[in-house]
Amino acid sequence: MTNDYGNELIVTIVKRGWSEPVLAAARGAGAEGGTILLGRGTGIHEVKTLLGIAIEPEKEIILTVVAADRTDAVLDAIVAAAELDQPGMGLAFVLPIRRITGQVHMFRKDEAESPGTPRAPV
Numbered sequence: 001m002t003n004d005y006g007n008e009l010i011v012t013i014v015k016r017g018w019s020e021p022v023l024a025a026a027r028g029a030g031a032e033g034g035t036i037l038l039g040r041g042t043g044i045h046e047v048k049t050l051l052g053i054a055i056e057p058e059k060e061i062i063l064t065v066v067a068a069d070r071t072d073a074v075l076d077a078i079v080a081a082a083e084l085d086q087p088g089m090g091l092a093f094v095l096p097i098r099r100i101t102g103q104v105h106m107f108r109k110d111e112a113e114s115p116g117t118p119r120a121p122v
Contacts, residue, residue, distance in 0.1 A: 007097040008071045012062040013039070014082050014090035019060040025081030026064050029074040034064040059090075065097065 010031075012022050019036045026034060039059040066074050071094055083089045 006068055007065055007100055008068050009095045009097055010062075010064040010066060010071065010075055010078065010092060011095065012064070012078055012082065012084075012090065012092040013059055014062070014084075016058040016060055018082055018090070019062050021081045022062050022078050023064075025077040026062075026066075026074050029077035030070040031064050031066050031074045034062050037061040037063070065100070 010026070014022060016038075023034050023036070037060070039061050041057045041059055062078075064074065064078075075092060075094060078092055079085060082092075084092055
C-alpha cells in the first residue's frame, strides 16, 4: 500500500551487529541510505541472565526512507539479508510519511527549484 505523499519509512529492528547487512541490502534494492539507532529489548523473551545478573539485549534500529514505489523491493531485500523470516531475528514495518523536509539527497536534479521556493512532497 502506498501513500499520497510518495515516501515511506521502513523501520527495522535487529540484533546488534546486523545493521550493516540490512543497509547494504536496502541500498542494493534502491534505498538511498539509512539511519542507525541503538536500543535495547524489553520484551518478555528478551531478558537473559549471566550469573544471576540480568542482561538486556542490545538492538539496532535502522530507519530507511524510500520512495513508495521502491518500498516492497527494499523491504524484501531487508527481510532476506536480516533473516527476518526466522523466529527471533528481528522485525520490520513500514509507516507512511505525511511530510518530510531536509532531505535534499532524495530530490532529483531535474526537480531543483530556486532557493526559497517550497517543494512538493516527493
